[in-house]
Amino acid sequence: MDNISLLIVVNIISLFISLFLAFFLITLKTKYKISNSLFAFFLILNAIDISEPLFSMVTDGPSNLGMFRTTFAFLQIPVFYLYVISVCYSDFKIKPKYLLHLLPFLIVNLVLLPRFYTVDAASKMSFIQNRQNMIEFQFIHILIHLQIVLYIIAVFRILRKTKKLYLENYAGKNISSYNWLFQFTVVLSILYAVALLKNIFKFSDYQQVSEFIKIGLFVSSLFIFCWYLFKALNNPDLFRNIDSKLKLVSELVSEEKSSKESIEDEREYNEELLKLKKYMVEKRPYLNSSLTIQDVSSDIEIPVRDLSLLINHQLGQHFYDFVNAYRIESAKDILKDTSKSKVTVLEILYEVGFNSKSSFNTAFKKHTGNTPTSYRKNLQDSVL
Template sequence: MLLVFPVFNIYGSSLLLLSIQGLIFSFLLLKRYHKQRNASDLLLGLILLITCYHQTTYTIGFMEWYDTYRTTKVNYYLIDFSLALAPLLFFYIKSTIKPDFRLSEIRLWHFIPAIIYFLIKVFILISDLQSTGFNEVQNGPMVINFEWKYVNPFLFLFRTIQMLLYLAFSFQIFFDFREKIKHYFANTYKLELNWLQNFLAAYSFLYLFYSIQTVVNELIVDLSWIQEWLFYLSSGIAIIYVGIKGYFTKVTELSSIDFASFAVPANKEHTLIKRISEDKLSARQADISSYFAEHKPFLDPELTLISLSEKLDMSREELSDVINQGFESRFNDFINSYRIQETKRLIAEGKHKNLSLLGLAFEAGFNSKATFNRAFKKSENQSPSEYLNQLSK
């Protein structure tokens, strides 16, 4: 049977379509970077581009490239860029949460392994080009006796450790940033933070999937191309998710947060070490409770520690200490507790008959459904809808 490239089937066509969509979003991100110069757009565009590029071997394989062109040399030019992907993931997260992040902060040493691997691939190509009978085979002696035997096993081991470390660093700076927000802001930027968490989860899943698949293939049983296709299908689906969410989620909101304005001046640092006296603590608690009862500052969805301290004519350090020590709460949880009580008050007044639960949440100062549901369940041990159903019984 004469094979002709391209052959369209469910395996190759699905990978091709997913990769094309990913390339479109990569182009859109790079185009937006050219106009707006947001480093996060450039980094995410490159991440998508590399992920799509890594689909090439299996995409053209299922489309019968290797059977049609038996002596093809295409694999010499399909270089694994995953050694560059790991640091790019880390710098993307950093670019979204660090104010005034600049591309100049990206250090070349993070990409030295990728550069060394690229040079090795060039060396293998040049060596095999000079070998006898190279035009009659698909893979030359350097690929078979050097790359497959020594380079690839070392590459897998190094890449696995590298990706694990960079993902760990990425999760660490992400969780630290998320915790900071909860201490200073009532608005927890749920949409943006959920995107970053899901982005890291998607690439963690692909990393784990690929690692397990490789170990099984090398040590337990040889997997067929169709069995390995599941990983590349998962990668393609991840490409679409990352492309769509990454393009439409405005992460510049996060990178504009300047925590330096919350920093404690050096000459006041000692006040944070020493706890507020019990008498002063009680007095400040009473002042805050009175102010909240009268002015309801929690109704402002953009309320921050700084803006509240200005309203109370209190230093932000002292306000933070009173909330943490006196009310035994973080700023975000403290404000949301008032918003939940306000929501319950509105329900008690029958406002739920004219407004949805989400409408009541917005009236009470919440700015997202997810934050409202999470805070309500944490406080009341039941969802808002369960609370409402219980009242109607």
Template sequence: EQLLFYNNYTNKWEGKLSYVLAHFQNIVYIIVTFVLLHRYKKLLLENYSKSTETNYSWLFQMNMICLLLFIFALVKNIYRFGSHFGFISTLRLSTSIIMLGFTCWLIFKALNAPKLFRGISSNLQLASALPSNHANPELGYFYDVKAELKKFMLEKEPYLDPDLTIKSLAHQMKMEQRELSVLINTELNMNFYEFINLYRIDKAKALLKDEKFLKLTILEILYQVGYNSKSSFNTAFKKTTGITPSAYRKKFHKKEFE
């Protein structure tokens, strides 16, 4: 009787409307999640010097799986309300398999990469949304601070710390985090990750050109300049110079590699 009541309800307009609203709610959630993911990626790039691709990629993959599940459920219900029952069992089985795989994937991620689940501070804001007490260019504030920032980066080399954040850099420079964020993202037209990468790559180029460091491997050099991932270092180096670190070193030490 309960099954009969359920079937009768789902075939009425009230049941169909509830399904439509439920699917509409799901697609809104998925779209909002993609928007939040985009914001999350920008926050990571504006506040952390480590590569953020791993965190963003797995979250993006998770939302794509949710989108796939939504599509399967939508197709299943379209067939159901259209009285096409031939594929419903297959679609249900496919959805169940995807759900099982999704659950196993989440468990695998949790066991092998627990750092992915730590997230970021909810207090972080995008630089474009941060008000600046020194936004008037006539004050010359940012001109002075840019020179101070450049001097600090060259003399103190804070970028050598692989865990450097914009918060810790602002603390070292004894200035407000929001002012430093606005300076880098607005005045220098780059995010914090790109800004730190410039100094790390310049340092790596200097080490690769110097004969005193010929005995150091590429791996040892990338650790010395603040990277902790070979793939991130190679990607950033090639993006800046157009060639790999090994090829760059050979340009200046051809005899040693002949």
């Protein structure tokens, strides 16, 4: 099978799977309709982008529709950016201001209007054949690569902020789930970098290399999209707890310093700290696997803002780590109890408030330097 035939076969398979996944997401009954629809739109844009081999087979030379199809690439990364925001924040809504993300797409089509969209077929052909010397193409290439870099940076900034907000305000979900979207973004960035390499070869004397890279992109992108969707659909609460109105502790501290109100004195700080520790020991709220800082604030009647500053700033711990420290101590007590030697590690982790083995092992090793299993074994060996 020659390269062209292989490219067409891979292209057909890629288009079918991309559109099938998009249809599945759009029709899926879920309360997360907006984020699913945005990712479906992203998949559709990807399908439009990779349809070039098939489109070339059914068209005779350059056309307005064909050029318009290529400009949809300027919508891919903005849609992915909005998707990331939608899964990071529970209160996400589509707003008119998001229409600003259409600007690069509109600008590119306006740039192409005078010397491509409004000219005859012969002029279109000449425009394509001399594309390396056309200022419009140079502008488009610079803009698409600049857009990708800026949006990828923006996505990583959002992920970094929301993960920190989670650590400062929540102690429930498995923190490792945050890595999936981060990993997907990293891989997506690599795909865009490879696509850039493909374009470099496309406009060189090594166009055959460009075709091989294109086939690799089609195949790898499908595996990556399927992997991510499998993860996301099996963990629908990914990032769902973050409220966009929450502020980082660093921002709260900055506001405190600039405020005319004095920071709480040492006596008040000590009283609130004692109240918090007494509550954690006596009420054992950490046994609730979905505990939030808002829950603790309500129970001990300390404002969320003050409690967040107390734990995350004054104690120098994220709320997530603060709560897990109590969970680990409770787990250690069970592991030390010889009468509970038959209780499995899995049973223990659920009993003390964790909801996954990986998060329990990570937290336990962080606090003790050992895994739960080795910790129990060491205790048994010391007794013998």
